[in-house]
Amino acid sequence: MAQQANISELLSMLDSSALGVLDDITTVFKENLNSDRGPMLVNTLVDYYLETNSQQVLRILTTLQEPHDKTDTDVVILTTGVLVLITMLPMIPQSGKQYLHDFFDIFGRLSSWCLKNPGHVTEIYLVHLHASVYALFHRLYGMYPCNFVSFLRSHYSMKENLETFEEVVKPMMEHVRIHPELVTGSKDHELDPRRWKRLETHDVVIECAKISLDPTEASYEDGYSVSQQISARVDTQNSYGNATSTPYSTPRLALLNTPGQLPQVLSSTTRLSTEPSQATIWSPSAVCGMTTPPTSPGNVPPELSHPYSKVFGTSAGGKGTPLGTPATSPPPPCHSDDYVHISPPQAIVMPPKKEDRLDSVRPCLHRQHHLSNDRGLEETSDSKGSVTLRDLPRFLVDLDSEEDSVEKDKEEAAISKELSEITTADAEPVVPRGGFDSPFYRDSLPCSQRKSHSTSSNTQGPSVSTEPLTSSVDKLGPDTPKQAFTPIDRPCGCASESPAGNRENQTSLETNIFTPSPKIPSQRKVGFGSGQSPPYDHLFEVALPKTAYHFVSKKTEELLKKVKGNTEEDYMPSTSPVEVLDRLIQQGADAHTKELNKLSLPSKSVDWTHFGGSPPSDEIHTLRNQLLLLHNQLLYERFKRQQHALRNRRLLRKVIKATALEEHNAAMKDQLKLQEKDIQMWKASMRKEQARYKQLQEERETVVTQLHSQIRQLQHDREEFYNQSQELQTKLEDCRNMIADLRLELKKANNKVCHRELLLSQVSQKLSNSESVQQQMEFLNRQLLVLGEVNELYLEQLQNKHADTTQEVEMMKASYRKELEKNRSHLLQQNQRLDTSQKRILELESHLAKKDHLLLEQKKYLEDVKLQARGQLQAVESRYEAQKRIAQAFELEILDLYGRLEKDGLLKKLEEKTEAAEAAEERLDCCNEGCPDSLVGHNEEAAGRNGETKTPKSGSSRGSSGSRGGGGSSSSSSELSTPEKPPNQRVGPFSSRWETTLEPSTSIPVTVGSLPSSKSFLAIKARELFRNKSESQCDEDGLTNNSLSETLKTELYKDPSTEAKAPLGLDNPHPSPKNQESVGQLHIMDYNEIQHEPS
């Protein structure tokens, strides 16, 4: 104890912050640990760690050496440790992997421990240990299959371990499936953190449970973990409160080997083959739902147990199990009734009981009491919650429903019937193989001995239990086929439980006593349960599609088993350690109650000391330990349950979601149906429309074809008409042609007619003529006649006057002859005259032509001359113009000068100026007045302007000749005085003028020269003419030239050369009149001659 105190001191110092102290103490601990082999120090350390969570202690603990961690052989601790390990493993999948081999070592060691029992512990403990090892096996195999298997392989390949393997491990392996990881995974892959990352703790647990074939451990995906539910219920019957909430008390279902959810029939078959023992599973408490643990409320309706129980019953009846309890006897019906009565109150009572139990346990586990308390609270709350939760699935299941159930039931019924037949056939007791590892092995042997009995009783069972059967049939209603088994079931269950049978009964009785509530009528209870059975059944139906396969396979398997049924080996491994433990507990509980019953009720613990003296301490110790173990087990199971609860909640959520989705799907399907209906409707209407459309189209086509045919007909008609019209047109053309021909003919005819008429008229004329001629002829004839008569008369006269006439006639003849000759000469004369006159006419005509020609020539020439003259005139005119300008300029100058003189203002100059002015005036007067009379003055003036002409003018004898100077061009008057006309002075200028014009013409042999005769002729004529005129002028000699000029002037106005008019009248009267006169003369001459010539 001193050491203990010392240690506690040291422990307190362990947390000191001083590093040196820390190290010292650590070394002290380690030394201690090394030196001291007892567990004392370690335990203290662990306790301390649990209390303070000290890291240092943890460090020390983790560095514990070999002796400490392995020497402990206390089963309780071992079991607790293993359970803790199992609990921890799924929580630390990743971090725990480094200790994997340690875990495996633990397993190996413990498994061998189980067998060899080195600590020589009581077998009861061993059961616990075995169960926990079994759980460890499952966990390890579930989590690290490859590694674990390889460990197993290596570990049990050693000879010394072979036995352990055969005895312990192999049976365990029978409860697991082949892990899929063994196929797909590898050692390394198992340890891959990624594998664990997406899994939560409960996922890992479920993973492990999945590969388990043990119904207690196994979990079936989709949450059909019916077995636990059932087991829970069963536990309520078997054990006191502590068993109620634990799921591990369901060994009955251990043989539900099917991996998936098993329909009850299947399970029943498996049952048949495996375990008859505790067929009494049906519990009304389950019906009430009060006692069911919170686990898997959504998944499993409590009703599940009902069919199971029945099935178990049958199986139990059919088969002997190794555990097979002495099926001695209790009358089955009453048992079943008992159950019905008892269980519900039990359930109600239990919780407080359990609390008590927990209290009693508490001293053992001081430090866990709060935990357990929590658990307890949780449990209660969970149980409450479970009710409500459970209601929901039930409700849901109710909704979905029983449609298939009947069918299924029927089917199952048929199968089960068959099975029952088989079972009855195979009912031979099977020798229990037993002898595993468990303490029950021994129990199982007697069981097997009794098996034959039980089977026989079972075979009789059905017949016996007809009554309950009927009753149950009444209760269960639709489930008839299943119920057929129920009577078998119950009694069998009771029978199978025979070893505990009495106790059972007692317990039930006791519970009856205990229950504060009055008995609930069994009928009602059952009714209640059975009333709810259909929805429960239905739950299986939901799973049926999945399980159908299993069913068949199971069936065949089972049949095979049946065939091989004799061999016990098949059945042997089916007992799992858990089951054994379960049973142990059950038995223990029974024993305990028995004991308690013996004692006085109020206080059991006191009783022992009080009554029976000191109870054997060893036993008490054992019991305590057992209790402890149970508690551990309980905690472990709680942990599992919690994991399951977690999972279940999640699954429930999924289910809700799924149902919601299903509903949604249903709604969608409805909609789809509606839409399909719509579509079909539309299709129908479309078809209708199409049909109508087709019809319409056909109609239209017919109409079209009709129209086409009409069109064709019409076209045909049109063509015909066209042809007809063509024909008609051709006819018309023919007619026209004919008409034209006819017209032509008509015309011809008309012509002919006209012609004929003409002819006729001619003929008629002729006729009339001829008629007139005839008349004339007649007249002439008459005349002739008359004349003839006259002639005759004359002849007569002549004859009368004959002689006288001849002379006369001759004379007359002569006279006639003479007269004729005269006339003839006259005629001759006349003829001659005519000839001469004709000759004369010809001559004259030729003459006339010549005259005309000449005239034309003359005209042309005249024009030419006129043009020439005009050109000259223009030149002269311009010159004149220039002169005028010059004069103006001069005048301007003079005036200017005058102006200047005046400005000088000198009188002298003034006088001079007046003189000058007078002189100027005189000059002006001379200019004005001197024109008519004084030619000289004019000439002088002209000379002033044109000095050159002065000399010839002065040389000329007469003024008239001086006037020639004005002509300018005819400069030499001497030349002009031609020898032809020396006498004619007056005429001279004219003639000269004439000749000057003629002279160049003679020189140029153009026009006139070609006709000299005519020229002479003309000249003569002209001369004659001019002579006459000049003579007349000579007569008027006294007259001045002026008068002549004046007379001529009038003629000149008519002259086409009017340009010369202005200068004529104004400034130059003298020279130009002459000139103009000559021109005018020429003009006159021309026309006169032309006029005179023909005369």
Add this chain to the structure above:
Amino acid sequence: MAEDTQRNFRSVYYEKVGFRGVEEKKSLEILLKDDPLDIEKLCTFSQRFPLPSMYRGFVWKVLLGILPPHHESHAQVMMCRKEQYTDVLHALKVIRFVSDSTPQVDVYLRMYQLESGKLPRSPFFPLEPEDEVFLAIAKAMEEMVEDNVDCYWLIRCFVNQLNNKFRDSLPQLPKAFEQYLNLEDSRLLNHMKTCSVVTKLPYDLWFQKCFAGCLPESSLQRVWDKVISGSCKILVFVAVEILLTFKIKVMALNNAEKITKFLENIPQDSSDAIVSKAIDLWHKHCGTPVHSM
């Protein structure tokens, strides 16, 4: 006919070889043999072909009406013209407008002024623009004709023709110039428009003075052949051709004044080519004048 064939057997080749004027001279001689002279034919000839220089004076005088068409009156008419010239000159001397020292051109001007009655009161009065035109033409003519009388008369009649016959058509020439320049080279015209030089071109020099003082006389008389024969449009084409010839220079100049200045004093060396091209251009646009009679 015989004469014709004799005359023409080379004529086919003259044109090909590039001789021009051989044929023309002969045909002109034939024309000039006519009596009276056919003025129309002479006009047409003068417009179609360049006049041989030996006949140019005579033809001009005939075309301008200084000589009448009748050969026989030529001497007399010329006499008359000469007398008129002397008379006027004498008068001017009398009124002391001119003296012996007066330049001949001024003498011509005064004579013209006197004859047209526009003689100013004093010789010192400033000159009118038309007098400037007269002076320019007179200067050019003086170079071409030696005889004073002929010269005076040619100047006088030429100016009179400009003032009377072309009075209406001369103001139209700038427009025609623009039009033909646009046809020939619109880019140049646009350039000139952008320089706004179009209105400022030396139109007076070109169309009033008929390039007198602008082109050398040897080239100028070929232009005046056409003008005297009655077509003042040739002036437009000469102007256009001047611009086309000096296009590059004109394009290079951007200032209106510079352009005008340049055009007023164009280089003399290419004037012959300018005139030839201008005549071709004129023929191209206005067609070869055909004797209408």
